[in-house]
Amino acid sequence: MTILVFIGSLLGLMALGMPVAFALIGCGIAMMFYMGVTDPQIVIQNMWDGANSFPLLAVPFFMLAGEFMNAGGMTRRIILMAVVAAVIMASLSGSAVADTAALAAVLIPMMRKAGYDVNRSCGLIACGGIIAPVIPPSIGMILFGVTGGVSITKLFIAGIVPGILMGVAIMIAWRWSIGRDKVTAEPKRSTAERLAATRQALWALVLPVVIIGGLKFGLFTPTEPAVIAAVYSLFVGLVVYREIKPKQLFHLFYRAAETTAVIMFLVSAAGVSAWLITTANIPQQLAELVQPLMGNKMLLTFALMGLVLVVGSALDFTPTVLIMTPVLMPVLKQAGIDPVYFGVLFIMN
Numbered sequence: 001m002t003i004l005v006f007i008g009s010l011l012g013l014m015a016l017g018m019p020v021a022f023a024l025i026g027c028g029i030a031m032m033f034y035m036g037v038t039d040p041q042i043v044i045q046n047m048w049d050g051a052n053s054f055p056l057l058a059v060p061f062f063m064l065a066g067e068f069m070n071a072g073g074m075t076r077r078i079i080l081m082a083v084v085a086a087v088i089m090a091s092l093s094g095s096a097v098a099d100t101a102a103l104a105a106v107l108i109p110m111m112r113k114a115g116y117d118v119n120r121s122c123g124l125i126a127c128g129g130i131i132a133p134v135i136p137p138s139i140g141m142i143l144f145g146v147t148g149g150v151s152i153t154k155l156f157i158a159g160i161v162p163g164i165l166m167g168v169a170i171m172i173a174w175r176w177s178i179g180r181d182k183v184t185a186e187p188k189r190s191t192a193e194r195l196a197a198t199r200q201a202l203w204a205l206v207l208p209v210v211i212i213g214g215l216k217f218g219l220f221t222p223t224e225p226a227v228i229a230a231v232y233s234l235f236v237g238l239v240v241y242r243e244i245k246p247k248q249l250f251h252l253f254y255r256a257a258e259t260t261a262v263i264m265f266l267v268s269a270a271g272v273s274a275w276l277i278t279t280a281n282i283p284q285q286l287a288e289l290v291q292p293l294m295g296n297k298m299l300l301t302f303a304l305m306g307l308v309l310v311v312g313s314a315l316d317f318t319p320t321v322l323i324m325t326p327v328l329m330p331v332l333k334q335a336g337i338d339p340v341y342f343g344v345l346f347i348m349n
Contacts, residue, residue, distance in 0.1 A: 010323075028276050031273075055142055058139070058222060059260055060257070062226045104122070131167055136157070143322060144347060147274065148326070155340055156215055207228075287330065290303060294334070301337060308324060
């Protein structure tokens with residue numbers, strides 16, 4: 001019955017048009033009344049505890065880095081260098097929204113002019129953008145690691161190969177699907193032009209190597225690359241490419257703060273639901289529902305991935321991570337499934 005109260009109140013409030021963060025708080029209050037707990041301080045305390053986490057400091061800095069990269073010309077120079085821009089962008093900003101917006105602004109007009117189907121082109125850019133939460137640094141993996149108590153560094157390293165494979169799969173699918181388009185091929189660029197494009201993008205290409213290398217060799221924590229990315233991209237935009245003007249800084253900081261506020265309010269609201277999910281013993285009830293699959297890790301993983309796929313089709317990325325992680329983690333531990341392995345699959349789905 002507790003599961004029905006949780007799901008019914010959450011989906012019911014969302015169906016009424018309530019924003020997800022407020023629906024999470026409302027869902028928590030509904031569960032409190034059902035359990036006979038009426039202390040309003042619990043809501044405020046758990047909202048505070050939900051956001052009071054050092055690794056979450058990475059979120060505003062990665063958002064800021066994305067703004068600096070777009071305004072400072074790093075994004076454009078990467079796109080001019082190669083078609084694998086989505087994979088490279090993913091290793092820089094960690095935000096699917098930032099990557100997709102940057103890629104679409106430059107590539108869609110070029111693809112339209114070349115004769116590609118516009119709708120299919122938009123699909124390609126959207127698919128390329130979702131590589132960002134998989135390849136490190138990833139805001140989604142930071143949220144999963146904080147919420148589920150999983151090593152963020154291990155999640156980052158584990159996401160590299162799957163993210164690259166996603167990029168390869170998208171390229172193969174795109175090559176197969178464009179056979180019907182009448183495309184005007186771009187003139188082949190000379191070696192000198194290619195070298196010049198690579199040289200222009202070099203400042204941006206150094207950053208992923210620094211971030212991943214630093215994490216791999218333990219030179220800094222998962223939070224610190226966000227600060228490095230923000231400071232580095234600001235330096236390149238101001239001093240090297242000189243495309244960021246001092247008068248733009250307030251606007252860039254404001255936009256990053258605005259996006260961060262939305263994410264952090266969701267994290268705070270999810271803290272209420274997460275506490276009540278644990279108190280109401282919902283993970284144990286879910287474990288009882290999937291008990292027939294507990295003996296087979298592969299079947300259980302497939303079943304949980306199916307659940308994530310259905311929920312992810314209705315909810316946005318961040319709420320899905322924040323709602324599902326505290327529910328699923330105890331089930332994983334009981335079944336003996338590696339949380340890092342599961343975390344990468346979870347973020348991909």
